[in-house]
Amino acid sequence: MSTITVFVLVQPALSNSFPGKIINCVWVFLAPGSRWINVLWTHLLLRRSVHLLGHPGLQEPQGDRGEQQHQLAGPLLGRAVRCWGEQLCAGQRGQHHSTIGAFGPSSPRDPAPELCVQRPRTIYGVSKVHAELMGEYYHHRYGLDFRCLRYPGIISADSQPGGGTTDYAVQIFHAAVKTGCFECNLRSDTRLPMMYIDDCLRATLEFLEAPAESLLGRTYNINATSFTPHDLVREIQKSLPDLEVTYNVDPIRQAIADGWPMALEDTAARRDWGWKHEYGLAELVRTMLTHIATGNQLAQTY
Template identity: 70%
Template sequence: MQSGVRVCAPTAALLGPLCRGCLSRARSLPGRSFSCSPRQSSRWNSQETCSPPPPRDNPRVLITGGLGQLGVGLAQILRKQYGTENVILSDIKKPPPHVFSSGPFVYADVLDYKHLRELIVNNRITWLVHYSALLSAVGEANVALARKINITGLHNVLDLALENCLRLFVPSTIGAFGPSSPRDPAPDLCVQRPRTIYGVSKVHGELMGEYLHHKYGLDFRCLRYPGVISATTQPGGGTTDYAVQIFHDALSTGHHECYLRPDTRLPMMHISDCHRATVEFMQAPECQLSLRTYNIAAMSFTPEEVAQEIRKHLPHLKVTYNPDSVRQTIADSWPVRFDDSNARRDWGWSPAFGLEELVADMLSAIRNKRTNEGLPIS
């Protein structure tokens, strides 16, 4: 091994065993000269590859964008496994009291590189889950802001992960595919030409992460999420949000107006499957991974199919269709199914929820939530 070159070799307790092939690949990384960038600590041009932090029993996790649909639930799971104090939620919004009291929360703007760096260093972060992003429909309404958060923010996170040898998870999306991609099913590797700034930024993230992994040994991990369905958070501006809103409407008014055509088929997933996939993927030994970005799948349905399943529980549900041109165009460019065979083979992915189980769980959870809040049920 060249003098001065260190290898990113995870500890057995924290990051899983390192295969001989992983070690050989890391040792083959070319040397680099130091950067003259204002970010003097950036590792982009350093002569050292990623080197892991000293061994410890549990990872120290920072979750950006933690008050969105996914962050709070993921934090709960990770805190049960690794300890409450080892998982830090962050966002630029004020957390509700139950989130603030449930574990560490800090203010973090992914566009503020210096402050984010301080958080990572001061809290000895070893895993970074980067959920900060503007979603598809919201991003199309404000492209400049989406470009800043989804791309500039991502580059800040990539730089810091490389500098501090973090295990970095960045979710991708069904939106990373475009009309020229195979749609039924969409494989892990194929043509990707998305037509939204959200999709473009996610493809950019996939490729940058893979590049930094192969060139510098960054432990970058990415899952392409389908539409994620959750009873605990409100829709956040995504094209698949109808599949959350329809449950709330079914129990509140008995009527849902859908912004997609009734035959629009898209991949979907219960949030508990999404969280479990993320945790299992983060825990998988690096040498088991043949890819850095994987599709994960659970089910695929249309608005009419989910409405019919809801009517088995609530026969009075009425659904009208008023397609929104922006969201319908986005949905028509996306796959109708994911091929997740590589995830199933490499690290044992398998979903627990199908459509029937998803509908029963969502209606039960939202009914209980409305009852506890004293809200009427249709």
């Protein structure tokens, strides 16, 4: 079995909480128990060497600490390229995980196209755009098979929300099952693009496996469903009619959400490598409620 050079590259922000290793001079951070990492680890171990240059599920830190955490996101790619050697870039496949945070208030919002003015106003978004452009530069300059996906908000029952702007859409499920009450920190009419974790994983693997000759671009949007807190509450109440929701808007998170797309235009991904989501709002809600209710029952058993 051939040696795999490097498995996962994540932003340096994770170094305080993730055990780090160096493999062939490239930083590798592994997330114990993370379903996202475990699935990709298995895929890479069995199939091919792929260099993953980011993580879609990170929250967007704010203030000085956020700037310290995200200021090296782009140069991390340059560090990897220097480790490989410029002559070895051709044929190497690297994937960066960007997000809706790469767009800003001046971007078209409904939907946001792949090529448009971005100009994000958070260091989180600036670091994403920086890495996108660095990757495309290394592709055109040295032949690196750079690939980038812009993910919407990712919803999963497998991990607790980390405080990001879209995390209300995870917190509400835990609150609905455990207490029947939830306080939302965004306005009820705030529409944002979202995706269930299974669609996220499948999109990532399909994109990794797509033939290079089929890709007409380097950076792709992917979309699944878009909804507001009000939409989500109404759908959850079909199963849990006693759920009570109040709104206490956080001005910082609301300002961030107001500068993000309401939906992502993903025609190119559907055309070039066959992307197709499976979970709409109804399917997402049913699946999340089932997973969380089952997890609570198991926890009570043990």
